Amino acid sequence: MKPGTVGMYGGKFLPCPHMGHVYAMIRASTMVDELHVIVTYDEAYEQKLCEDGCIPYIPVRVRLRWWTQLTKDMPHVHVHAVHQPETGEMADWHIGAQGILAAIGKPLDAVFSSETAYTPIFGELYPDAQHILIDPKREVYPISGSMLRKEGVLKHWNMLPAIVQPHFVKKVVVVGTESCGKSTLVRNLANLYNTTYVEEWGRTYYERLGNCEDITLPEDYPEIAFEHKYHEKVQGAKANKVLFIDTEAIVTQYFSKLYVGKRQPILDEIARLQQYDFWLFLEPDVEWVDDGTRSFGEEQVRQENNRLLKELLEEFGVRYHSISGNYQERLEQAMVHVNELLGRPVVKNHEMK
Numbered sequence: 388m389k390p391g392t393v394g395m396y397g398g399k400f401l402p403c404p405h406m407g408h409v410y411a412m413i414r415a416s417t418m419v420d421e422l423h424v425i426v427t428y429d430e431a432y433e434q435k436l437c438e439d440g441c442i443p444y445i446p447v448r449v450r451l452r453w454w455t456q457l458t459k460d461m462p463h464v465h466v467h468a469v470h471q472p473e474t475g476e477m478a479d480w481h482i483g484a485q486g487i488l489a490a491i492g493k494p495l496d497a498v499f500s501s502e503t504a505y506t507p508i509f510g511e512l513y514p515d516a517q518h519i520l521i522d523p524k525r526e527v528y529p530i531s532g533s534m535l536r537k538e539g540v541l542k543h544w545n546m547l548p549a550i551v552q553p554h555f556v557k558k559v560v561v562v563g564t565e566s567c568g569k570s571t572l573v574r575n576l577a578n579l580y581n582t583t584y585v586e587e588w589g590r591t592y593y594e595r596l597g598n599c600e601d602i603t604l605p606e607d608y609p610e611i612a613f614e615h616k617y618h619e620k621v622q623g624a625k626a627n628k629v630l631f632i633d634t635e636a637i638v639t640q641y642f643s644k645l646y647v648g649k650r651q652p653i654l655d656e657i658a659r660l661q662q663y664d665f666w667l668f669l670e671p672d673v674e675w676v677d678d679g680t681r682s683f684g685e686e687q688v689r690q691e692n693n694r695l696l697k698e699l700l701e702e703f704g705v706r707y708h709s710i711s712g713n714y715q716e717r718l719e720q721a722m723v724h725v726n727e728l729l730g731r732p733v734v735k736n737h738e739m740k
């Protein structure tokens with residue numbers, strides 16, 4: 388092609404750009420001097436499309452953000468969002484093309500897609516541009532947006548760019564009072580599902596100080612909650628479909644009440660804002676182990692604290708799933724729930740598929 392060529396690659400990229408899209412964009416970027424990636428959108432139509440599939444609606448701003456991240460080190464690639472109505476009429480494409488040309492602001496030399504069927508309409512819309520097909524049989528990355536919408540993103544995890552995956556990670560939080568096997572269960576689950584986890588930050592915090600008995604201060608608790616949230620973000624970015632999390636802001640609030648006798652508004656606010664896909668509640672029916680940072684071992688106190696924590700969770704409208712029994716039973720019950728969440732079959736002896 389002549390120097391100074393301008394190309395366009397467009398789509399709705401719903402629910403998200405997949406590896407086939409990334410491949411097409413990169414191939415296109417090597418063939419022109421300037422490439423414009425166009426994210427077309429029609430909110431009402433897309434919401435309906437997502438409702439009919441099995442994915443939550445992903446706003447255009449999020450899709451634009453992913454494309455911006457994907458192309459941030461490619462100075463000759465530019466990303467735009469353009470409204471194109473989706474009524475099923477050819478007029479939609481004409482309206483879209485007007486918006487696309489206005490966003491690009493210069494004549495187009497090439498239009499890229501993987502659809503041979505688009506050649507006639509592109510010929511009408513962009514008569515001076517060449518339609519260049521990239522992998523029309525979708526052999527390099529056999530995936531499509533409709534497969535992701537219909538079958539869910541977890542089934543096609545390896546077809547999602549690494550920067551997109553964290554958005555779809557399922558967050559499983561494990562809560563309970565002291566010494567009910569949370570840390571062990573969280574670590575075991577993370578290893579079994581080959582993914583990452585977030586440790587109980589309050590514990591790490593006091594281990595760093597050397598103890599927690601009689602030395603906790605009210606200001607420790609917001610700090611614990613902030614650091615915990617930060618680690619959720621860090622580990623979530625590396626997770627493989629699911630992230631296991633040991634405790635959260637409501638448990639931190641519960642400890643604030645127990646240790647310093649007060650409830651902290653900022654923890655209530657975090658508790659209201661946080662979102663998890665699944666809550667596992669561990670009943671305190673395994674042996675109490677004193678690991679040096681624990682204080683409430685007496686059976687009656689243990690039961691009373693368990694009741695208090697449940698009350699607090701219920702106050703925030705949390706729908707948790709209780710798990711009890713010995714360590715083997717707890718692991719098996721947890722795996723049944725997690726398999727269900729991930730859409731995996733629950734097999735005999737709960738073996739992994």
Ligand SMILES: NC(=O)c1ccc[n+]([C@@H]2O[C@H](COP(=O)([O-])OP(=O)(O)OC[C@H]3O[C@@H](n4cnc5c(N)ncnc54)[C@H](O)[C@@H]3O)[C@@H](O)[C@H]2O)c1
Nearest residue numbers: 397398399400407411427483484500501502525528530532
């Ligand atoms: N007005 C325009 O010029 C224009 C151009 C393109 C798209 N659009 C709009 O975008 C909407 C969606 O278009 P779509 O369904 O083609 O978008 P899409 O989001 O499914 O795909 C975007 C592009 O990537 C290509 N692609 C998809 N999967 C691929 C894979 N595995 N490997 C390689 N390439 C792959 C597609 O052929 C398409 O060109 C259209 O209905 C239209 O509204 C408009």
